Amino acid sequence: MSHDFRVGIAGLGTVGASAVRMLARQDEQLTARLGRRVRVTAVTARDRTRERGFDLATLTWFDDPVALARSGDIDCFVELIGGEDGPALEAVTAALETGKHVVTANKALLARHGVTLAALAEKKGVSLAFEASVAGGIPVIKTLREALGGNSVSRVYGILNGTCNYILSRMEAEGLSFDECLKDAQRLGYAEADPTFDIGGFDTAHKLSILTSLAFGTEIDAEAIYVEGISSISPIDIRMADELGYRIKLLGVAERTKTGIEQRVHPTMVPKSSAIAQVMGVTNAVTIDADAVREVTLVGPGAGGDATASAVVADICDLAAGGAGPAFGVPVGALRKPERAAMRMHTGGYYVRLTAYDRPGAAASIVTRMAEADISLESIVQHRSEDAAQRDPSGRSGAPVPVVLITYATTEAAIRKAVDKVIGDGHVAEAPQVIRIERE
Amino acid sequence: MSHDFRVGIAGLGTVGASAVRMLARQDEQLTARLGRRVRVTAVTARDRTRERGFDLATLTWFDDPVALARSGDIDCFVELIGGEDGPALEAVTAALETGKHVVTANKALLARHGVTLAALAEKKGVSLAFEASVAGGIPVIKTLREALGGNSVSRVYGILNGTCNYILSRMEAEGLSFDECLKDAQRLGYAEADPTFDIGGFDTAHKLSILTSLAFGTEIDAEAIYVEGISSISPIDIRMADELGYRIKLLGVAERTKTGIEQRVHPTMVPKSSAIAQVMGVTNAVTIDADAVREVTLVGPGAGGDATASAVVADICDLAAGGAGPAFGVPVGALRKPERAAMRMHTGGYYVRLTAYDRPGAAASIVTRMAEADISLESIVQHRSEDAAQRDPSGRSGAPVPVVLITYATTEAAIRKAVDKVIGDGHVAEAPQVIRIERE
Structure with a gap:
């Protein structure tokens, strides 16, 4: 394993550009650790001229992500294009079909096509890695898949959307209305112009579907998720929660119940003394309840170019070290069909x-x-x-x-x-x- | 990699026995994930007759840990004997010398001999893994070594000793004296009859020395750690801290400063609003400050048979999957000599x-x-x-x-x-x- 591990990156927004710079900055350290060099050799992006803090001239430029994915000059394709279908799906499929490892941060793609893509990766003897797709810089995928491998998980839940947590935190801290806080979040770049995807809970649901699969060894079942957003939360709810010893958080919760696996995303009152209640602003947190460790909580940045790039780079390094196992913990054939627990039974x-x-x-x-x-x-x-x-x-x-x-x-x-x-x-x-x- | 991964376990106390049961319980799941079976084949312990919840008859019994370590019938030796020298050191050395992977929970051994043992492992082409040696079931070693590999760490600190955190938490919650709480901790089995090692901060120091090496890519330098225990903390300090907006925790802190790496263990006042301040009782927590992720905090059980066994099993599985890199992140030859920052410069x-x-x-x-x-x-x-x-x-x-x-x-x-x-x-x-x- 002494030849260079060649990486092609599709998408050079804040995450992609940060990953390129990070790999260059940590080159010496990573080479020492991995016993081989990780080298970005090729890239594609919408805009070739934008200043990104590194020299594009040393890299092979592709206009088309699929062409990059099929290129014989890379060992690993990093998909940072976004979108659950279209170019992202085409390029990831092309990369896997031509025997490249894939690293992606695309939770929408995984929520919809994760199992199919994992099966393709297995067939081709390559890996599909996606630490960056859930909770940014927090290593929750690695923790569920590797660190807690000896455990039987009973519940995993978390604050998986920084936009919502920012809004709820500000509503509480300043007594503001939902609409005022949303406007501020948009002004600060924490929320999109069309915020539905975040505040409606759909982003959290995509991420939760991935965690559920890893936690319970089941096929991804995003359609089964009960989803409720935060727009109905009013200042009086925040105040009443406070008075009663609770705080309101948008949680994604996946839980093994007697009637099956419950997957739900909704505003949730959590005791103020709980670890998850302390998590304010754009920070994310995930708690895993499991038989051996009882409770492990991971807290950190759920978004941001550098934090997400940190997860992308970790995946790339695991692949360069030859160490990634099946995408969802067990081979696709061993994933169970999820038994859905009806929400009315919650x-x-x-x-x-x-x-x-x-x-x-x-x-x-x-x-x-x-x-x-x-x-x-x-x-x-x-x-x-x-x-x-x-x-x-x-x-x-x-x-x-x-x-x-x-x-x-x-x-x-x-x-x-x-x-x-x-x-x-x-x-x-x-x-x-x-x-x-x-x-x- | 289809043959069984054969594990020999030395030490069948609560951790060892739990690891044996866990591997049996999760057999199907782990085999699916790893593509091979992990099988405990041989054991050694002080007492052969004790009831441990599994049948010893199916396993090869050794009276001597070194003989088990040298046995040709195992691929991986798990050291749960304890002690920084003596049988633990002899057995681990024997296992590495005869080409077995080693998993250990022994922070004292690592603090003293970690670098030498890592060098021996490298020479023999095997791995030395020790997730269980720091913060029990919390995957902090994996996080530092793998998940944050693209980051430059500036500080790592945490609550690494459950006994001390239990005592400080009770002093605060109930206004009790240090001595009263220590007695209760002993009665509940949270503290040893001779509690010096815990309350004097030495256990935290051993663990910190391991985190420092991983965080900064330096050789372990446990002697450089400034250590102060918690026995001088009085109820008035706890009350004053509370009044001033702080909570007192025994922290291990390793920090990159202008004059070198600072390693210190001492009672510390942390803002009540910080994540680490929320960690009460025997729970452990580690925060890592790094350039890309800014701040990641991991919270969970720092001790206990099942939680520690969870980390041991995770290490075994990583080794079975062929995925462990150099023990301290980079090969021993690439570890830097730590530049010690004098405590008076803190x-x-x-x-x-x-x-x-x-x-x-x-x-x-x-x-x-x-x-x-x-x-x-x-x-x-x-x-x-x-x-x-x-x-x-x-x-x-x-x-x-x-x-x-x-x-x-x-x-x-x-x-x-x-x-x-x-x-x-x-x-x-x-x-x-x-x-x-x-x-x-």
Whole structure:
């Protein structure tokens, strides 16, 4: 293994350019460690003229990613193009078909075609590596696949989208509305002009689908994920969570349950004392619950050119060292079909915020509906605004007031049924807010 | 690589026995992943008759670890004997000399002989793996060596000893004294009958020496570590830290400074909002500061049979997959001699608690001594006890009262000089408490 490991990079945005510079900067160290040189030999990008902090002249330029992927002059193809189909898929397929290892940061591609691509890689005797696709610079793929290989995982969950965590953190710290924080995130470059993909939870879902496969040895099943975004979270939810000892995070959760594997992405209340609750701003974090280690949490940068490039370079080095195993931990043939747990079977605590008309009997009726659905309440909080109390000391004004219920463990089905009944009773002025609680 | 990977285990305490059971339990999964079976074929332990949850009859028994290490029937020798010399060293040396891979959890052995053993492994073309030697089930070795390979590390620090963190956590949570908490830790099996090794910081130092080598590509230099334990920490320090926004943790810190590599183990005040401050009880945590990822923190179980066995099994699997590189990241010949930074050159903030006689001029004199040593103070806190205030409203009783100073960044040399002067002035009743602050 003494010849150079030749790398072709498709996509020279912040990640690609950073990876090229990093490999040059760490050349001596990496060569010593790997016993061979890792050398970027060829690149392709949309714009050949942009200044990227290194000299393109020493590299072979390709106009077409597929041509680069098929080139006989590389051992490893790095896909940083993006998109779940189109050029990214074509180029990765071409690279694997022509016997090159592939490194990609493309979670959308993996969520959709990961298993097919892994099978192709196996057939061709090459590797497909994707540490950078989930949680940027945090080595969660390596940890699940290699470090916890002796464990049986029961749950993996995390903050996998920095944009959402930034927005929720700012809403809490400054009491701002969702819309104000989103605007700031866009201004600072943390959110796209069209933020749907991030704030709708879809980016988190793509990443979660990859973690689920690695954690449970199952085929990727992104369509099974229950997805709820953060746009309905209001300052009052953030305040109530705080008062009750919780913080709201957008979590991706994959969990082995009695009825199958639950995969869900939704705003979640986590105890303020938990490790995941401490993670603020654009930082990501993943917690893995497993039989031997109990709980391991990894915290770090979920995005950014250098952090993501760090993961890309780690993958390249593993491949150069000949050390990558099957993409999803076991060969594709050994991946199990995931048994999907229906979301209505989800069991856990719930935060339910109702905007109830302030009149006699409303609270009693709400609590009765919960009891009818066999839901036990841990707490009930009703804060009448000072305004309302002054206007109407009798508590019979009929003005809408927030009523918050925290339940003990119950099922999604029971909660939905009870909430529907409460709506039907006509006591609430707005659509209720329901937030799941992840207690430990 | 289709023949079985045969493992011999020396030491069947909680870790060894757990590793045997784990490999059996995960057999199918691991075989699928590695493309070969990992099979424990031979063992040795002090007691052959103890019940360990598996049948010894199917395994070859050795009375002597060295004989097991030399046996031709194993590919990998797992050392779980302990001790920095003696049978552990003999057996590991024998295994490497006869061409077996070695997996060890023995930080004392590595701190003393790690580089020599790594050189022997290289010479024989085998690997020396030791994920379990630092922070139990947390994959910090793999993260430093593989996942952050493209990074230049500037600092690595962590809570590496669960006993100390348990004691400090309980002192804070319950206002108990160090001695009370130590006794409880012993009763619960978290501390040894002779706790010196843990509470004196020596266990943390061994682990730190390994992290330093991996982080900076230098030879292990355990003797260079400045070590201070936690036995001098009193409830008043814990309370004052809390009041000032800090928490006290026993940290191992390795840092690249202008004058060389600083390695130190001491009680440290960390901001309550930091990730490391959230780590309570026997849990361990390591933070790595590096150029590309900025900051990555790993949190998890630092000890325990199953958690440590998880790391042992991960190492075994990496070796079975053929994927381990040089023990300390680069070949021994490429490890640099560490340039030691003198502790007196350490620069940082300090907490200084003086027990000063309550009389006119004492505080002024102390503050003057600090100013003379060019030390700027961030805060000065003097709480007279209610008792003292009642007895003597004039503030001239001469009774000892605590005075706490928090400094801006200064040097260890300056602090020591200033504190010596204060002692010389005769204003303090007891030896001052000095605790370093790690601000970010």
